[in-house]
Amino acid sequence: MAAGIQFEDVSKFYGEVLGVNHVSLDIPSGITSLVGPNGAGKSTLMNLLAGLIQPTRGRIQVMGVGSDDPERLFRVVGYSPQYDSFPRGMRAGELLRAHLRLAGETENIAPRVTAALEQVGLAAVAGRKLAAFSKGMRQRMRLALALLHDPQVLILDEPLNGLDPLARAESIALFRAFAAQGRYLILSSHILHDVDAISDQLILLSNGCVVAEGAIQGVRAELPDRPLQVRIRSPRARELAATAFQLPGVIEASLDARGVLITTRDPHAFYLALNQWAAAGLPIEAVQPADDNAQAIYGYLVEGAR
Amino acid sequence: MSPVFRSRLHQTAAVFRLEIGKTLFSRRGLWIYLLAALPVVLFIMAGIFAGHRASERASWIASETAARQGQPLTAADFSALLTGMSEAEVRQRLGPPADFNTFSFPSRTPQGRRIRIHGLNFYYAVPEANYEITLLDGKVDAIRNRAAPGFSELVNVFATVYQFFMLRLAIFFGCLGIFMNLFRGELLDKSLHFYFLAPIRREVVLAGKFLAGLAAAGLIFLTSVAVQIVVLGAQLPPPARAQFLSVQNGWHQIAAYLAITLLACAAYGAFFCAAGLFTKNPILPAAILLVWEGINPFLPALLKKISIIYYLNALLPTRLNAAPGTPSLLSLLISDPDALAPLWAILGLLCVAAVLLALAARRVRRLELDYTAE
Numbered sequence: 315m316a317a318g319i320q321f322e323d324v325s326k327f328y329g330e331v332l333g334v335n336h337v338s339l340d341i342p343s344g345i346t347s348l349v350g351p352n353g354a355g356k357s358t359l360m361n362l363l364a365g366l367i368q369p370t371r372g373r374i375q376v377m378g379v380g381s382d383d384p385e386r387l388f389r390v391v392g393y394s395p396q397y398d399s400f401p402r403g404m405r406a407g408e409l410l411r412a413h414l415r416l417a418g419e420t421e422n423i424a425p426r427v428t429a430a431l432e433q434v435g436l437a438a439v440a441g442r443k444l445a446a447f448s449k450g451m452r453q454r455m456r457l458a459l460a461l462l463h464d465p466q467v468l469i470l471d472e473p474l475n476g477l478d479p480l481a482r483a484e485s486i487a488l489f490r491a492f493a494a495q496g497r498y499l500i501l502s503s504h505i506l507h508d509v510d511a512i513s514d515q516l517i518l519l520s521n522g523c524v525v526a527e528g529a530i531q532g533v534r535a536e537l538p539d540r541p542l543q544v545r546i547r548s549p550r551a552r553e554l555a556a557t558a559f560q561l562p563g564v565i566e567a568s569l570d571a572r573g574v575l576i577t578t579r580d581p582h583a584f585y586l587a588l589n590q591w592a593a594a595g596l597p598i599e600a601v602q603p604a605d606d607n608a609q610a611i612y613g614y615l616v617e618g619a620r
Numbered sequence: 621m622s623p624v625f626r627s628r629l630h631q632t633a634a635v636f637r638l639e640i641g642k643t644l645f646s647r648r649g650l651w652i653y654l655l656a657a658l659p660v661v662l663f664i665m666a667g668i669f670a671g672h673r674a675s676e677r678a679s680w681i682a683s684e685t686a687a688r689q690g691q692p693l694t695a696a697d698f699s700a701l702l703t704g705m706s707e708a709e710v711r712q713r714l715g716p717p718a719d720f721n722t723f724s725f726p727s728r729t730p731q732g733r734r735i736r737i738h739g740l741n742f743y744y745a746v747p748e749a750n751y752e753i754t755l756l757d758g759k760v761d762a763i764r765n766r767a768a769p770g771f772s773e774l775v776n777v778f779a780t781v782y783q784f785f786m787l788r789l790a791i792f793f794g795c796l797g798i799f800m801n802l803f804r805g806e807l808l809d810k811s812l813h814f815y816f817l818a819p820i821r822r823e824v825v826l827a828g829k830f831l832a833g834l835a836a837a838g839l840i841f842l843t844s845v846a847v848q849i850v851v852l853g854a855q856l857p858p859p860a861r862a863q864f865l866s867v868q869n870g871w872h873q874i875a876a877y878l879a880i881t882l883l884a885c886a887a888y889g890a891f892f893c894a895a896g897l898f899t900k901n902p903i904l905p906a907a908i909l910l911v912w913e914g915i916n917p918f919l920p921a922l923l924k925k926i927s928i929i930y931y932l933n934a935l936l937p938t939r940l941n942a943a944p945g946t947p948s949l950l951s952l953l954i955s956d957p958d959a960l961a962p963l964w965a966i967l968g969l970l971c972v973a974a975v976l977l978a979l980a981a982r983r984v985r986r987l988e989l990d991y992t993a994e
Binding site for chain 1: 813815
């Protein structure tokens with residue numbers, strides 16, 4: 315089985331309306347987050363990957379399987395879409411059993427269903443009707459469906475929506491454990507803090523196009539025209555701010571409760587000077603980049619481009 | 621059996637199991653049961669009415685026979701009656717009537733004088749019929765008989781109801797309700813992705829859903845047809861029923877009606893299953909097919925074959941004949957001058973269903989799931 319997930323020059327149009335345009339991606343294992351504003355093409359990209367829609371142009375391969383072959387595709391892919399509905403009148407356990415039978419499975423159905431429900435914390439409500447589930451429970455039920463057949467690739471559309479803090483933490487731990495096994499987890503989220511916390515890679519979409527992709531720090535490094543923000547914690551913060559502001563390239567130095575936030579157009583010169591100040595005895599407790607996170611990258615590439 | 625084939629059989633069975641319950645117990649489909657039950661209710665009411673008449677006839681015969689010192693009336697006694705006979709002559713030949721009523725109405729003489737005419741209706745019965753003799757001003761004016769329904773009359777009643785209500789309306793609209801919703805209903809409920817996100821070929825989903833729809837439609841309409849036949853059969857006296865079944869090829873006719881019902885469900889089901897995948901509004905394809913099937917008898921020979929009703933009509937075991945004087949266009953609807961051999965009709969129906977299902981399979985394979993467009 316060929317590894318990885320490849321989009322080869324994929325475009326999708328809904329009539330005249332653009333879904334995604336000229337997307338070429340090679341998604342590695344680990345957790346990859348799709349980030350972008352509403353209408354950027356995140357769900358379209360996921361639906362394309364799961365074969366729910368077909369590309370107008372280009373080709374998609376998931377572990378060597380075309381997205382137009384559901385029988386083979388969903389042996390390796392589990393997809394939790396944003397659609398918040400289940401077949402009417404079913405109970406949680408019943409739905410999972412039906413899903414396994416649809417897959418042609420005839421053996422070990424009950425233990426697999428129990429395991430999937432335990433994985434998402436719904437084992438106690440296996441006999442309850444899905445119509446009585448809360449939004450968070452339905453979200454976890456979708457995750458259980460996606461995980462049921464132990465897929466290599468997990469695609470999750472806004473998987474943390476509607477979850478309470480505990481369920482959220484449990485889900486994130488589950489995602490990390492899944493990715494740690496060398497599998498592929500692709501998720502979309504509007505909550506950039508979550509993206510920062512769990513993602514290995516980022517795919518930033520805007521207006522149907524991939525604006526940036528790769529590890530978060532790597533993406534930030536590819537934006538040299540954007541001033542770098544560095545937060546420094548020091549007991550002599552005021553003196554540090556004044557000194558730094560004298561440096562060429564530094565355009566802002568501000569003080570807050572967490573220290574000094576310095577914005578510079580010349581990171582190289584700044585870090586050189588910082589070393590010299592430290593050698594000269596200026597006490598520095600911590601130096602931390604302040605804008606190599608998803609929030610900042612999103613701001614630079616998406617909001618800044620508007 | 622290859623493992624792949626066995627797996628697909630399991631998958632088809634899984635889809636079938638999920639769908640059959642939904643289809644049979646859907647609240648949306650309640651009207652289909654009512655549609656199927658309607659002729660049963662009508663036949664039961666007709667049976668109750670016929671039973672009442674039969675017991676009335678029996679009591680009349682008993683009273684007439686008693687009045688004639690044990691000599692029962694026969695149809696020949698009534699054939700011997702002539703218009704213009706007096707009331708006394710009638711009473712002399714037939715004895716006192718089992719029942720009677722009087723009436724009067726205004727009229728004019730040839731000279732224009734206003735008069736009032738007084739009339740009497742005498743009621744008699746023989747085992748085969750009821751007789752009504754109308755006397756105006758003491759003279760026999762008319763003799764009418766109303767035959768007790770025999771099997772040929774009941775067979776015609778059933779054939780008419782089957783051809784014009786069951787086939788053209790009940791099964792047609794029932795299949796519309798069942799099969800159109802197989803995919804369309806789940807698109808509206810936004811739950812079709814449950815199937816589309818499972819490792820199963822979409823054609824297998826289609827097969828499972830179609831078989832579930834066919835089983836549901838078959839169960840509903842076969843039950844309806846069978847109960848109609850039982851209800852009508854119960855109205856026949858046992859000897860007539862036995863004669864119909866053994867001598868008149870009754871079992872063959874019953875089997876034919878049941879087979880036609882199942883074939884009609886398959887063919888209309890295939891059409892509406894495909895229509896549900898190609899169109900969003902069920903009214904349009906249903907209206908087009910209804911009109912097309914309606915005008916089928918008037919179409920050229922080649923176009924007739926591109927329909928479902930043409931093949932179904934060819935299989936009907938009872939040919940209805942238009943009554944004398946029926947307008948020619950209407951008589952075309954009643955009788956089919958180009959009847960097809962049953963084997964060809966069955967093959968034709970299966971071909972129509974297969975073509976429609978092939979189109980549906982092609983469509984479902986390419987179907988893009990976009991609930992926002994629904």
